[in-house]
Amino acid sequence: MKLKGTSFEKKRGPAGKTAPSASRMDFLLQRCGIRLSGAQLEPLWRYHQLLRQFDAELNLTRIHNFENMVVKLYADSILPALQYPQLPSPLLDLGTGPGMPGIPLKIFRPDLHILLAESRQQRVHFLKTVVEELNLPGLDVIERGIAPDFDKPVAGVITRAVEPIADTLKRVSGCLKKNGLVIFMKGPRCDEEMAQAARDCCDDYALAEDIAYQIPQTPHRRRLICYRRRVAAFKATQAPDPPSPYRIREIESESNPVFKDLKKLLTGRGVKKGGKTLICGRRLVAEAMRCAPERCRAWIGSGDRHEPPAEAPYEMEWLQLSPQLFGQLDLFGTRTPILLYDLPEIPAWDAGNAAPGCSLLIPFQDPENVGAVIRSAAAFAVERIVLLAESANPFHPKAIRASAGTVLSANLYAGPSLKDLRGNLPVVALAASGRPIANFAFPESFCLLPGMEGPGLDSRWLDNAVSIPMAEDVESLNAATATAITLYEWRRQRKGE
Ligand SMILES: C[S@@+](CC[C@H](N)C(=O)[O-])C[C@H]1O[C@@H](n2cnc3c(N)ncnc32)[C@H](O)[C@@H]1O
Secondary structure (H helix, E strand, C coil): CCCCCCCCCCCECCCCCEECCCCHHHHHHHHHHCCCCHHHHHHHHHHHHHHHHHHHHHCCCCCCCCCHHHHHHHHHHHHHHHHHHCCCEEEECCCCCCCCCCCHHHHCCCCCCCCCCCCCCHHHHHHHHHHHHHHCEEEEEEEECCCCCCCCCCCEEEEEEEHHHHHHHCCCCCCCEEEEEEEEECCCCHHHEEEEHHHHHHCCCCEEEEEECCCCCCCCCEEEEEEEEHHHHCCCCCCCCCCCCCCCEEEECCHHHHHHHHHCCCCCCHHHHHHEEEECHHHHHHHHHHHHHHHEEEEEECCCCCCCCCCCCCCCEEEEEHHHHHHHHCCCCCCCCCEEECCCCCCCCCCCCCCEEEEEEECCCHHHHHHHHHHHHCCCCCEEECCCCCCCCCHHHHHHHCCCCCHHHHHEEEECCCHHCCCCCCCCEHHHHHEEHHHHCCCEEEEEECCCCCHCCCHHHHHHEEEECCCCCCCCCCHHHHHHHHHHHHHHHHHHH
């Protein structure tokens, strides 16, 4: 992928040092254990350029050396996501200054909804410019100082270089939900602050994590200190909480229009038309609420009133269905509440862009195969998952379940139909007649094309096909299984380099 105003080639500076570039930034991040896709590197590089541009006038950071900026600002901001992957969302970055850690974190973890809170007007102006330029959904600026009267509900707070722990814990008392997390990015010596917090805030917060680590390949030591809130957010006005924050609607009749719309979501066509899906199963529902609370539209229950969990968004509706109606939606018989979930936009795939790595083209018509292959693609860190027009909807409830939820945060793109795939694409196809995979060296950049279930592959792709050896009397492997084996071999070769 080519970035605006730069190139991925290494450049030499005047003194023989490697000049700043996106590829140098990528290299430095990788040394810190952080791997970004091209689609993540581009906005980070753009952010870096804006930070440099505005810094001269606004004095945004004291770190100016390129390599230090990458390591001490961007890598430092991203590493909490590797140390503590269960980051909550929405996540308030309290005192973000020029956007640390919130902006690099958002680029690394696009699934998080991040609120950048900053009290100084000039910095707010810079943040708004960055947010507009990067155009990342789920990245907002809160232009005010956070105090206990700030009552927008959040599931977590993260903060770096702002103030002592106890002060922040008190400051977020109006917005942090019960069981929410406050994550402090600290240096190694913060025991005194923690002792103070234990004295002042132990009724409202419990220490949940204390993770010591080092920025890899550097001597810089860090600590991630997390506190879990034991109590509900206090309203600054002390007004009593309403009995339930959710609108509850009882549905008993098959002819209820809301129920009829829900039933349509049991087919791929209904999911596509309605722009929504049903997520079933306790773990997947919790995962979806954590990753994208803003997409959660309704909590669908039956029988005993299982309240939505504390991290659920208040705007969500609560539908209570009769057991008979619920049974019709409970495709997998989990008997646990189902989530009505807004689909994310799937951007169009740019086939002309020879981006590095693997673009997995999916033609499968069985939603379970689509889900299973997305799960494998996530496991083997495929760069792009391209859904061809023939593919079943990846958000069909069966696909979501087969993907074990990985579809909710996968790098999905919408591709053309099989017949419109350009003949000059660097396609590696999968076919029983192909050359044995063990003798094949995967190129740097390619499109992996498995055959459709049933008809298999169009003959125009057979020249560059690989096959997985099987016992003689077996006709074929399941398409998703064959793809998983191929991805394993691709990854193995890449690691061996
Ligand atoms: C030392 S800077 C750190 C900025 C950033 N977190 C970083 O690590 O680079 C602290 C920032 O927090 C902001 N700030 C301080 N108190 C705040 C509050 N109560 N709400 C929002 N922002 C605050 C300040 O304006 C300043 O920009």
